[in-house]
Amino acid sequence: MLDFMPKIPVAEAIENATDWITDAFSFIFQPIKDDFGDFMDWTADMLAAIPPIIVILIVIVLAFFISGKRFGLPVFSLVGLWFIYNQGLWEELMSTFALVLIASILAVIIGVPVGILMSKSKIAESIITPILDFMQTMPAFVYLIPAVAFFGIGMVPGIFASIIFAMPPTVRFTNLGIRQVSTELVEASEAFGSTGSQKLFKVELPMAKGTIMAGINQTVMLSLSMVVIASMIGSPGLGRDVLSALQRANAGTGFVAGLGIVILAIIIDRFTQNINTKKAD
Amino acid sequence: MPVIKVDGLSKVFGKNTKEALKLLDQGKSKEEILKETGCTVGVNRASFEVEAGEVFVIMGLSGSGKSTLVRLLNRLIEPTEGSVIVDKEDLATVDKETLRRVRREKMSMVFQKFALFPHRTILENTEFGLEIQGVDKETRSKKSKESLELVGLGNYIHQYPEQLSGGMQQRVGLARALANDPDVLLMDEAFSALDPLIRKDMQDELLDLQESMQKTIIFITHDLDEALRIGDRIALMKDGSIVQIGSPEEILVNPANDYVEKFVEDVDRSKVLTAENIMKRPETINIEKHGPRVALERMKDEGLSSIYVTDRKRNLKGYVLADDVSEARKNNISDLSEILKTDVPTVTKDTPMHDIFEIIHDSHVPIAVVEDGKLLGILVRGAVIGALAGEGEVNLENA
Missing domain, CATH: 3.40.50.300 (P-loop containing nucleotide triphosphate hydrolases)
Structure with a gap:
């Protein structure tokens, strides 16, 4: 009874669309793949070129000040980073960090303005919200397929997939943060004759900062969670070790690489959270 | 206009x-x-x-x-x-x-819940209006400080709103509104x-x-x-x-x-009504024209134990008591000024009822409402209490 219609060729349509986009926009994708890829490699190389001891020292000093001159985070950073170095995963760590860093920065650069747009326009909100839902619930692997089609394999498609997967929290929290600014404060800024952008930059964004930072924290964490998945399309880093351990059923090396990701995640999380609470005081 | x-x-x-x-x-x-x-x-x-x-x-x-x-x-x-x-x-x-x-x-606005910006200091809050007008930093800081001085918060300029009490926060709200002039x-x-x-x-x-x-x-x-x-x-x-x-x-x-x-x-009507609203037209006698006999008669007619004394131009001279007047009559004194009492309780027409209570409580004669020395009316204890209770008897014609 349900068979009144032949199968709708959605998959074919998407496939064709992807092919078409790949062809039609190759003049954009190609330079992104080449130049951005070079930039990514350069960033990762630069990070890897810094002697590990200096990186560790910088992290410890930053951790000390960011966590309000307490010793927990610096000690954890020291032990954690030394452990990764000790396991011979330093270069992978730097690759992973480069990927997370750049994916997060791009996600924030795109996400915050989109969130602002959403907060200012009901229509934009009603259009963007379902798109965000889609982006977050679609299995992350699925993004890898067009990403490879557009950008080939390597770090660039990994970044592309990470941005799509990790951006929604920044957008949502920016929207939420601005909408939560108390009516009286918004009225006050308007009553004194603010222009739209004065209201945004002098009142709404500073007031929403805490919420936006919470969103950014989520974005960073999500993009970190993409590194393992992105390694399936050739992104270098700790994820690749996890993946190869999986393929060889090697529990030991898999665990060590996974632990490296956890350590990086904890350090990044505490850093972004502490920046947030410190500024909110 | x-x-x-x-x-x-x-x-x-x-x-x-x-x-x-x-x-x-x-x-x-x-x-x-x-x-x-x-x-x-x-x-x-x-x-x-x-x-x-x-x-x-x-x-x-x-x-x-x-x-x-x-x-x-x-x-x-x-x-x-x-x-x-x-x-x-x-x-x-x-x-x-x-x-x-x-x-x-x-137009500036002051808000119920103060609406101060929590991420700005008191001075920065006060500067807000001038800042968005593009006034230079020096001028706006100077004007804002003056405005904060005006509301008595000159010493708190570098505090944040949450460090201040509610009353102080609203002073900042007021200063912020005033800074724009x-x-x-x-x-x-x-x-x-x-x-x-x-x-x-x-x-x-x-x-x-x-x-x-x-x-x-x-x-x-x-x-x-x-x-x-x-x-x-x-x-x-x-x-x-x-x-x-x-x-x-x-x-x-x-x-x-x-x-x-x-x-x-x-x-609480006592806070709003003034002497003007509850005073009565006084019974008086003219010291230049009348003697004890008229005074006594008038008091008898009105059932008073005292009466206010004025001159022809209604300038208040004092009051006389019924007892003194009848004494004077017996002794054939014809000039009221000899028995005139001048310790008159007076108020102006703008005195709020609240303040009248205390005076009327201690006084055994009605209170005189005076303006430029002229007697405008008198306040009788009964009428004051009546007005307070909200019973008519209040006139606005004098207003």
Whole structure:
């Protein structure tokens, strides 16, 4: 009874669309793949070129000040980073960090303005919200397929997939943060004759900062969670070790690489959270 | 010339505003309109004028539309109909640029919950209005400091709002509004969030400031005592409409309808009524014309034990007691000045009833109400208590 219609060729349509986009926009994708890829490699190389001891020292000093001159985070950073170095995963760590860093920065650069747009326009909100839902619930692997089609394999498609997967929290929290600014404060800024952008930059964004930072924290964490998945399309880093351990059923090396990701995640999380609470005081 | 002239200003919330306005014209009530169109009438055809230097109070219970009305004045809420004329410009229709200029230069607002920016220091909060006008840092800092000095917060400029008490925070709110040097101050329940003692201080301070600044103030409140205390004129609102506009006395003494009457029933009249409102036409005798015989007769007629004595021009000379007068008659003294008593308890016509109590309590003769030495009227204990109880007997003709 349900068979009144032949199968709708959605998959074919998407496939064709992807092919078409790949062809039609190759003049954009190609330079992104080449130049951005070079930039990514350069960033990762630069990070890897810094002697590990200096990186560790910088992290410890930053951790000390960011966590309000307490010793927990610096000690954890020291032990954690030394452990990764000790396991011979330093270069992978730097690759992973480069990927997370750049994916997060791009996600924030795109996400915050989109969130602002959403907060200012009901229509934009009603259009963007379902798109965000889609982006977050679609299995992350699925993004890898067009990403490879557009950008080939390597770090660039990994970044592309990470941005799509990790951006929604920044957008949502920016929207939420601005909408939560108390009516009286918004009225006050308007009553004194603010222009739209004065209201945004002098009142709404500073007031929403805490919420936006919470969103950014989520974005960073999500993009970190993409590194393992992105390694399936050739992104270098700790994820690749996890993946190869999986393929060889090697529990030991898999665990060590996974632990490296956890350590990086904890350090990044505490850093972004502490920046947030410190500024909110 | 009025500073603000509001004419037929209305706000209908909802989609079908045209229909709702039509129903309003037909005299339908707020509930009926809500039922028929789904629209809420916020403000219904408010019209009033506010003169320069006047404290105009808009009062009503919550939901009466007073906060909406004040927001229509600076167009934080878009009016559905009507006009707000400030300086020949109708704010209800001007373009955004002009509206912004008016908000920056002519009207400032003080908010119920202070609406201070928590991420800015007190000084930065006060500077806000000037900052968005693009005033240079030095000037705005100087003006803001002056303005903070004015409200007595000169020492707190580098604190953050959360470090200050409620009363101090609202002083900052006031300083921030004053820093722009606006013609009009809109104060939306500005003191309602403060506890009663602080509120009274703030009212006094506002009145003090007003004496030197002479701003035009539109003050929203739900507290009638507050309205009566600070208002030169009061507009009473109910269900979005203004039901009466008048001076505090007029509203108290001649409520326009049952609603206003109910409202003013609970008021502590002693704070509002002055000697002028409760004084009586005095029985007097003329010292230049009359002797003890006339005095005694007049007292007997009126059942008085004492009578005030004036000269021909009604300048108050003193009073005489009935006992003294009959004594004088027996002794054939014909000049009243020999028995005249001059320890007269006097007040002016503006003395509030509150202060009259103490005087009348200690006095065995009625109190004289005097102006420039002339006797205007007398205050009898019974009438004072009567007026306090709200029993008629209060006249405004003298006002």
